[in-house]
Amino acid sequence: MNTEIPTAFSPGRLAGLELKNRVIKAATFEGMSRGGTPTEQLVGFHRRLAQGGVAMTTIAYCAVEADGRLSDDMMYLHEGIETELRQLVGAVQAAGARVSGQMAHCGNFSKNRRLQRLKRPLGPSRHFNMLGLPAGIPIAGAMTAGDIDYLVGAYGDAARLMKRIGFDAAEVHFGHGYALSQFISPRTNRRTDEYGGSLENRMRLPLRVLAAVRDAVGSDFPILGKISMCDGIKGGVSWDEGVAVAQAIDRGGVDALVTSAGTSSFNPMLMFHGPSIVRGMIEVEKNPIAKFGLRLVGPKLFRDYPYKELYLLDRAKRIRDSVQCSLVYIGGCGTLESMERVLAEGFDFVQLGRPLIQDPDFVRKAMQDPSYVNGCTHCNRCVALIDHPDGIRCPVNEEAAAHA
Ligand SMILES: Cc1cc2nc3c(=O)[nH]c(=O)nc-3n(C[C@H](O)[C@H](O)[C@H](O)COP(=O)(O)O)c2cc1C
Structure with missing residues (x-):
C-alpha cells in the first residue's frame, strides 16, 4: 500500500x-x-483558469432544465447550446485542464418569471419563495409524483448530453438549498409521501437522480x-444528519464528495465565512422592494461567521472518516500550506x-514560489x-487596478 501523502x-x-x-x-x-447561452467571455474565464494551472475547472x-434556473440569464443543458458548450469544453482541454459541469436545479428558490414548462417554481412542499417576492412569484408549489419523475429524467438527459459533448466529469449539486437539498432538508421538505419524513424518504429523490446520472454516463x-x-438553520440538516446524508450519497455510487455547508436561501455565510454579504447586496440591489426586504430581514437572516483558513476542515474530517469515496475539501483554502494540510488530513x-x-x-504561482500568498x-x-x-x-483587483 502506498501511504505517501500527496502534495498539491x-x-x-x-x-x-x-x-x-x-x-x-x-x-x-x-x-x-x-x-442562457454560454458566451465567449465564459470560454475566456475558464481558459484562463486552465492556463493558470488548475487540474480541473467546474x-x-x-x-x-430551463425551469431549474434562478433567472433567464443562466445556462441550462440542452441541445440548442451544444456548439457553444463544445467550444467551451474544447478551449479548457486545449489549455491543459479537465472540465466538469455542475448539474443543478433551483426548485422552490427562483426569481425567474419566464418559466417555460411550469406556471410557478416547484419544490418538495408549498413554500415561501423569498427570492421571487420582488419578481411577483412569492409562493412555490409542491411537486407531484409526475414532476419528480420529470426531474429525474431531466438530470439523466442533461448528464447524457454532458458526456456526449466531452465534459470530463459531472458535479451533482446536492447542497446549498437548491432542489435536491430542499428534498434532503426537513426544513423545506414537509411531504407525507415516500419522498418526505424519514431521512431515507428525503434521500429518495436525490438518490434516484444520482442513479439516473450514473446510468446516463456509465461507470468510468x-x-x-x-x-x-449542515444547513445552518433551525429545523434543517444538522452536522450529525449531514454525516448520514454523505453516507447515503456515498452508497448511492458517487465518486467524490465536495464538503460544503450552508444554504444560499437561509444561511449563505456558513458557506463563505467572513463579512456578511448583506451590506454589499443592499448596495447593488436595484429593485426597491428587494432592497427594502434586504434591509429588513437581511442582517437577521445572514448570520456572521468569522473567517479563518480552512474553516470547514474539522467538520469535513467527520465526513472523511465516515465514507469510502474520494473527498474534495472546500472552504477557505488560500495558501499552499493550507492545501498541503488538507491533503495530509486524507482528502484527495x-x-x-x-x-x-x-x-x-x-x-502556477504557488508552484514557482511556495511562499506565494493569494490576494483574496x-x-x-x-x-x-x-x-x-x-x-x-x-472588487479587490478592480480597486488595485484603479489605483495603479
Ligand atoms: C461569486 C461566487 C459564486 C458562487 N456560485 C456558486 C455556484 O454556482 N455553485 C456552488 O455550488 N457554489 C457556489 N459558490 C460557493 C463556492 O463554490 C464555495 O463553496 C465557496 O466560495 C467557499 O469556497 P472558497 O473559500 O474557496 O471561496 C460561489 C461562491 C462565490 C464566491
Missing part, C-alpha cells in the same frame, strides 16, 4: 480520470451566459456530489472558489456582485 502538485485520479494535480476550481456562478450552475465517468454538511483534492476568482494563476481578502463582495451584468469580478 502530485497527480491524482478521480474514478477513471487522471488529474495533473490536486487543485480543482470550485463552481462559482460566472454570470456569463446571457439569455462550469457553475448548469441547470438541468467521474461523478462528484457537492453537499451541505481541494476545490478553490474565491482565491481563483482573485487570481486564476494561483496554482474574503471580503465577499464578489458574492454580492453575483448578478453583475458583466459577470463575476473581484
Whole structure:
C-alpha cells in the first residue's frame, strides 16, 4: 500500500480520470451566459483558469432544465447550446485542464418569471419563495409524483448530453438549498409521501437522480456530489444528519464528495465565512422592494461567521472518516500550506472558489514560489456582485487596478 501523502502538485485520479494535480476550481456562478447561452467571455474565464494551472475547472450552475434556473440569464443543458458548450469544453482541454459541469436545479428558490414548462417554481412542499417576492412569484408549489419523475429524467438527459459533448466529469449539486437539498432538508421538505419524513424518504429523490446520472454516463465517468454538511438553520440538516446524508450519497455510487455547508436561501455565510454579504447586496440591489426586504430581514437572516483558513476542515474530517469515496475539501483554502494540510488530513483534492476568482494563476504561482500568498481578502463582495451584468469580478483587483 502506498501511504505517501500527496502534495498539491502530485497527480491524482478521480474514478477513471487522471488529474495533473490536486487543485480543482470550485463552481462559482460566472454570470456569463446571457439569455442562457454560454458566451465567449465564459470560454475566456475558464481558459484562463486552465492556463493558470488548475487540474480541473467546474462550469457553475448548469441547470438541468430551463425551469431549474434562478433567472433567464443562466445556462441550462440542452441541445440548442451544444456548439457553444463544445467550444467551451474544447478551449479548457486545449489549455491543459479537465472540465466538469455542475448539474443543478433551483426548485422552490427562483426569481425567474419566464418559466417555460411550469406556471410557478416547484419544490418538495408549498413554500415561501423569498427570492421571487420582488419578481411577483412569492409562493412555490409542491411537486407531484409526475414532476419528480420529470426531474429525474431531466438530470439523466442533461448528464447524457454532458458526456456526449466531452465534459470530463459531472458535479451533482446536492447542497446549498437548491432542489435536491430542499428534498434532503426537513426544513423545506414537509411531504407525507415516500419522498418526505424519514431521512431515507428525503434521500429518495436525490438518490434516484444520482442513479439516473450514473446510468446516463456509465461507470468510468467521474461523478462528484457537492453537499451541505449542515444547513445552518433551525429545523434543517444538522452536522450529525449531514454525516448520514454523505453516507447515503456515498452508497448511492458517487465518486467524490465536495464538503460544503450552508444554504444560499437561509444561511449563505456558513458557506463563505467572513463579512456578511448583506451590506454589499443592499448596495447593488436595484429593485426597491428587494432592497427594502434586504434591509429588513437581511442582517437577521445572514448570520456572521468569522473567517479563518480552512474553516470547514474539522467538520469535513467527520465526513472523511465516515465514507469510502474520494473527498474534495472546500472552504477557505488560500495558501499552499493550507492545501498541503488538507491533503495530509486524507482528502484527495481541494476545490478553490474565491482565491481563483482573485487570481486564476494561483496554482502556477504557488508552484514557482511556495511562499506565494493569494490576494483574496474574503471580503465577499464578489458574492454580492453575483448578478453583475458583466459577470463575476473581484472588487479587490478592480480597486488595485484603479489605483495603479
Ligand atoms: C461569486 C461566487 C459564486 C458562487 N456560485 C456558486 C455556484 O454556482 N455553485 C456552488 O455550488 N457554489 C457556489 N459558490 C460557493 C463556492 O463554490 C464555495 O463553496 C465557496 O466560495 C467557499 O469556497 P472558497 O473559500 O474557496 O471561496 C460561489 C461562491 C462565490 C464566491
